[in-house]
Amino acid sequence: MSVPYAERLARLRASLAQSQLDALLVSALPNVRYLTGFTGSNGLVLVTADDALLLTDFRYATQVKHEVAAEVRVAIEQMSLWTRLWKELKLLPRIEVLAFESAHVTHQDAARFVAEGGEGAGWKWRPALNLVEVLRESKDASELAHIRAAVQIAEHALARTLPQLRAGMTELAVAGLLEYEMRLAGSERTAFETIVAAGPRSALPHARASAQVIEKGDLLLFDFGATSGGYVSDITRTFIVGRAPDARQQEIHDVVREANGSASAAVRAGMRGRDADALARDYIERRGFGAAFGHSTGHGIGLEIHEAPRLAKTAEAPLAPGAVVTIEPGIYLEGWGGVRIEDDVVLTTDGPERLTTFERTLLQVG
Template sequence: MTTFERRARRAQSRLDTVGADCLVLSPGRDCYYLTGVDAEQSDRLQLCFLPVDGDPTFVVPRLEAESIRAATWVDDVRTWDDDTGPDPVLDPLLDDLSPSRILLADRMWTEFALALQRRLPDASVGLASEVLGPLRRRKDDRELDALRAAADAADATMNEVRALEADAVGMTEAELAAFIEDRLAAHGGDGVAFETIVASGSNGADPHHASGEREIRAGDPVVLDFGTRVEGYVSDQTRTIVFDGEPSEEFERVHDVVREAQSAGVAAVEPGVTTGAVDRAVREIIEDAGYGDRFVHRTGHGVGLDVHEAPNVAADGETELEPGMVFSVEPGVYLPDRFGVRVEDLVVVTGDGAERLNHTDRRWRC
């Protein structure tokens, strides 16, 4: 039994537990998680049906069938042609399944979700995350190995970025972002996990700044947030550094506060602790330093096949941590028209605490 099939069988057990008859997945991360098929949604209907009992079935355009069969353990791949459309294949399958409750991929295109609802007017509809969320939150050994490899690629890249030192002065944010992306690939990464953020000077006060044409100057704090993929799994690391010159005393003070808060958050991680408690451990330090209103986002987010997935590490978080969960701890302070500071590592919940996946220097000086 492959890793993907084992996951599918666990999902079937959970389908029974939640009282659902069938999981219906469109191309995306959930489908890859259970089947090994890595594809994107298109205007041609492609669905995978996982019933509570028995084997799954793919319904796919004929022109995609060969690549799907090669990628998956699923034997039942039914095809449709452009001249007939999917109805001659889809309708008999739905008649056989006759589900009373189906769970649809959370990110399925609306046109396909509505088409299924029209065909199954008596069936109630829920979200696939009801079943897959608890499974995907806890990573298996294969997933953890991929996440560690992606984090290693980010670490190696960060070390090369630091080594630029004064040579980075005069580069534009976009030029440094391109350098980062080149080095991620050189260290075994597959593209970028998200748009690389290089935010220099006052641009650092925007947590999701798009790298632009501003030139990096001596004394500039520069927020660097980037990651890559290995076997589909992502890395996500942030450091705030100064390549040359001396920043303001306020920046040094804020950076110390953020580093202390980040360390406190990681130290709070252990099985049984809630995500809200981790957020509080971070937030209290920043609030005590007088910057609480400038910490404008959650402390962290789950990471795996998606850059943002469960669990959320936020003030109202009630999820109890379990071994194998992976998420970011990334406090930040953002002072408009001046600078921003964020320090981020990914952590794995272990049997008695946390394993950091990122190990590069967290100080601001190169």
């Protein structure tokens, strides 16, 4: 499936014109990839009204020939990308006011705009925030295809992993199995550091897999994702190890599952992030567990595991059509354990479509 780089660049140029900017220097690598296709670890992109230039180094001289969009010029620099940037800028006409990505530039690099490329050189630099990230919120068909593939890889790997689990294994061993199965299924990398948390440690929303031994009767929480074409999935399921759940475990899992299911069905494009957050939060509060749900209901996913939009109590921005968001309510009780269920949902013009299909009941494993 072809990637619409020309359309992405056109949308960015329209945003630059609206902001009265002659150019944008793109330094965040996910944004570089989104605009050009380049996947290397060192690159700058300069976008003007009628040009797009990728600067990178000699390590990628061959790679760029196969990756970079036809709409983008490439300059391979043997020494400093910044020195080359000033040279290239001098060759471009009618460039006066330029923006840089203020959320992604170090203080050291920002100082270059004053010391080397400031008004003495004829350019006026301005900080800009989220000019490309706003474009990335709505996924096109090529992006959705990769996210769907990342979901399928992750769910396939989970299905392969669960029959191998036994009480007595460590969280680290289980995480290793899951990551191995994702690699076998085609994941380019893990989407983030895999979370496997057992027993009381499942009450830690961002627990790292540890040497903790998994015991019979433990709640066992998985939070993980695969990567396909640079795009990620983000899935959470909670299981019970070695026996049927007790009444408390089943009750809390049922509350979280209901919050997840109702929010996944009701979330809509155009809804404010805070209202989307309330879809899950209000139900959990009505059931008496509001204080035990301390994080947001969800976030966008794509080239990064956390990107726009936000589904949080303080998020006023509306959810864009085409966004892919997580719905991940949870209840966490210190010393007892926690339950989280997370699905990936695309906000189509016809309503939400849940991409994740893995069973949401409290399955017994091991």
